[in-house]
Amino acid sequence: MRSQTLAAIGRRLAHRPESGSFPSATLSSVKAVPLGTRATTPPQLHPLERQEVGSFGAQSAEVLPPLVENPLLDFAANTAPLEIWEGTVISVDLKRGFMEATLDACMSSMPMHTAEFDLEWVSDQDMDLVRPGAVFYLTLFKRSKPSIENAQELRFRRRPAWTKGEIQQIDRNAREILKKGKEAPLAKL
Amino acid sequence: MSFGSPPKADEIELALFGPGYGEAIAIHLPGGVWILVDSCIEPSSKQPAALHYLSKLNVSLNSVAAIVATHWHDDHVRGLGKLVQTCPKADLFLSSALNSTEAATFLSAYNGKISSNLSRGAREVGEAIAARAEYYWTQQRTIVLEKTALGVPISVVALAPVPAAFSRCLVAFAKNIPGVDSAMTHAPDLRPNIESIVLHIEVGAESILLGADLEENSKFGWSAIARNSWCQSRKPASAYKVAHHGGASAECSETWTNLLADQPVAALTPFAHGRVRLPSDDDRDRIRSRATRSFCASNASRKPRMDSRIAKRLSQISRGLQVLESGFGIVRLRKRANSEWSIETFGAAGPL
Numbered sequence: 001m002r003s004q005t006l007a008a009i010g011r012r013l014a015h016r017p018e019s020g021s022f023p024s025a026t027l028s029s030v031k032a033v034p035l036g037t038r039a040t041t042p043p044q045l046h047p048l049e050r051q052e053v054g055s056f057g058a059q060s061a062e063v064l065p066p067l068v069e070n071p072l073l074d075f076a077a078n079t080a081p082l083e084i085w086e087g088t089v090i091s092v093d094l095k096r097g098f099m100e101a102t103l104d105a106c107m108s109s110m111p112m113h114t115a116e117f118d119l120e121w122v123s124d125q126d127m128d129l130v131r132p133g134a135v136f137y138l139t140l141f142k143r144s145k146p147s148i149e150n151a152q153e154l155r156f157r158r159r160p161a162w163t164k165g166e167i168q169q170i171d172r173n174a175r176e177i178l179k180k181g182k183e184a185p186l187a188k189l
Numbered sequence: 190m191s192f193g194s195p196p197k198a199d200e201i202e203l204a205l206f207g208p209g210y211g212e213a214i215a216i217h218l219p220g221g222v223w224i225l226v227d228s229c230i231e232p233s234s235k236q237p238a239a240l241h242y243l244s245k246l247n248v249s250l251n252s253v254a255a256i257v258a259t260h261w262h263d264d265h266v267r268g269l270g271k272l273v274q275t276c277p278k279a280d281l282f283l284s285s286a287l288n289s290t291e292a293a294t295f296l297s298a299y300n301g302k303i304s305s306n307l308s309r310g311a312r313e314v315g316e317a318i319a320a321r322a323e324y325y326w327t328q329q330r331t332i333v334l335e336k337t338a339l340g341v342p343i344s345v346v347a348l349a350p351v352p353a354a355f356s357r358c359l360v361a362f363a364k365n366i367p368g369v370d371s372a373m374t375h376a377p378d379l380r381p382n383i384e385s386i387v388l389h390i391e392v393g394a395e396s397i398l399l400g401a402d403l404e405e406n407s408k409f410g411w412s413a414i415a416r417n418s419w420c421q422s423r424k425p426a427s428a429y430k431v432a433h434h435g436g437a438s439a440e441c442s443e444t445w446t447n448l449l450a451d452q453p454v455a456a457l458t459p460f461a462h463g464r465v466r467l468p469s470d471d472d473r474d475r476i477r478s479r480a481t482r483s484f485c486a487s488n489a490s491r492k493p494r495m496d497s498r499i500a501k502r503l504s505q506i507s508r509g510l511q512v513l514e515s516g517f518g519i520v521r522l523r524k525r526a527n528s529e530w531s532i533e534t535f536g537a538a539g540p541l
Contacts, residue, residue: 082498082499082502083495083499088375090462090463091463091464098508100462100463100464100509101463102462102513105495108495110494110495110496111232111494111512111513111514112512112513112514113493113494113495113510113511113512113513114461114462114463114509114510114511114513115503115507115508115509115510115511116463116464116507116508116509117506117507117508121506131374132375132377133307133308133374133375133376133377134374134375135375140499140502140503150502150505152502152506159304159372159373159374160373161369161370161371161372161373162367162368162369162370162371162373163369163370164369166303166304167367167368167369169302169303170294170297170298170303170367171294171297173297173300173302173303174290174293174294174296174297175293177293177296177297177315177318178288178290178293180318180321180322180323180324181283181288181323181324181325181326182323182324182325182326183325183326184282184325184326184327184331184332184333185331185332186328186330186331186332187330187331187332187344187346187419189330189419
């Protein structure tokens with residue numbers, strides 16, 4: 001049941017028009033951090049995970065830091081997610097070490113919320129991604145093995161770089177936008 | 190929510206919609222003409238608030254003559270695409286600050302056609318543009334609507350953006366245009382907001398000022414408008430949609446002295462995004478000192494709305510958890526010739 005639930009969540013996130021394929025890679029490859037601790041130095045990337053990560057496009061697995069091992073099956077068998085949110089950073093205060101973000105629930109229909117997070121909850125490998133507008137996924141879950149404990153995971157979405165083809169398409173779309181604009185009459189002075 | 194009957198044919202109406210994060214306005218002019226300004230979502234129907242409202246009043250969407258998107262920020266354009274699609278006879282007006290290759294490239298990069306979820310605001314504006322064969326650039330002195338109805342002259346003109354702001358906006362957009370191999374990031378909100386369309390509406394002897402999100406700046410903001418002789422020649426407005434959610438960054442004493450009648454009726458929508466909460470207590474005091482009849486479209490609490498167990502867990506790793514859209518409300522002003530503004534509030538709206 002749990003593996004079905006998590007697989008369904010992964011598919012749902014993957015098919016959200018604004019999420020792309022990152023969340024399913026996240027769930028399969030990131031170790032949950034127990035409450036009150038930070039992520040430690042991760043082990044080597046599993047070859048299958050490297051393949052999934054490669055689907056990002058221009059940003060290859062060689063560019064990405066290695067992801068922490070956490071096979072999806074173990075995650076599914078021993079854990080129960082309470083909620084997953086897609087977060088968007090509103091502002092970052094590096095001096096005081098926190099970020100503000102909106103939280104959009106993925107598993108339920110709860111309304112959007114905002115909250116403040118200490119940057120200590122962001123893993124070292126994700127710190128370069130923390131900026132206004134950046135997207136992350138926050139999961140709260142309960143782990144049953146080896147003991148029952150609450151845990152959470154916060155991972156940022158890493159997007160590929162713009163390609164030459166995409167930039168050319170942007171320019172073409174911009175010309176189409178401008179073509180439609182007309183000047184309206186002005187009132188006399 | 191029941192909104193009673195539609196306005197009478199000779200009645201002016203200003204309906205300000207606010208869900209706690211977001212803003213939209215519906216204006217009724219004599220002769221049954223409607224103008225819609227910006228867009229936000231009505232939470233129960235998930236529809237653009239103005240569409241929901243007009244349908245409740247049994248108003249035909251063919252009577253919407255113009256839709257004005259004052260600027261492209263997310264909280265002012267949610268549902269704009271659908272609004273434009275469902276009002277077939279409405280002309281679309283966009284800020285002339287977007288009339289540049291740089292701005293168009295910026296919107297094109299972030300509107301979701303190539304990579305999704307980089308800017309909801311850019312996406313909505315993109316959908317609105319796609320729904321029209323043409324749209325109109327709007328700057329100071331642009332005529333949005335000019336006609337006579339029921340023997341009453343009507344004029345809807347823009348006081349902003351001022352042309353002097355365009356080059357500055359162009360530079361700001363240009364700085365955020367992506368290049369090959371550059372990291373794909375989300376579109377920032379460009380501040381201060383000097384690109385907003387400010388509308389002045391005259392109906393016979395009455396007038397309304399819609400301040401959008403324009404902020405103060407001596408060359409491009411409220412000072413520049415309030416000191417402009419053409420703007421000063423407009424009739425002082427007796428109803429005012431307060432600029433930028435009542436925030437101090439939009440405050441300019443000359444707006445009140447040069448563009449507004451003494452003690453106008455004032456209405457605003459709140460804004461809360463992280464630590465930014467508008468209007469502040471000082472803002473409220475300042476506005477009430479200028480307009481004793483002041484109203485806010487959403488006065489509801491921002492207490493979290495989620496399962497208490499989840500809220501408790503989330504509060505263990507975060508602070509300041511609050512709901513984004515606190516509660517939907519409408520402030521509605523109606524007036525006929527030679528009478529005072531009548532004021533009604535619906536839902537979460539109430540006195541400021």
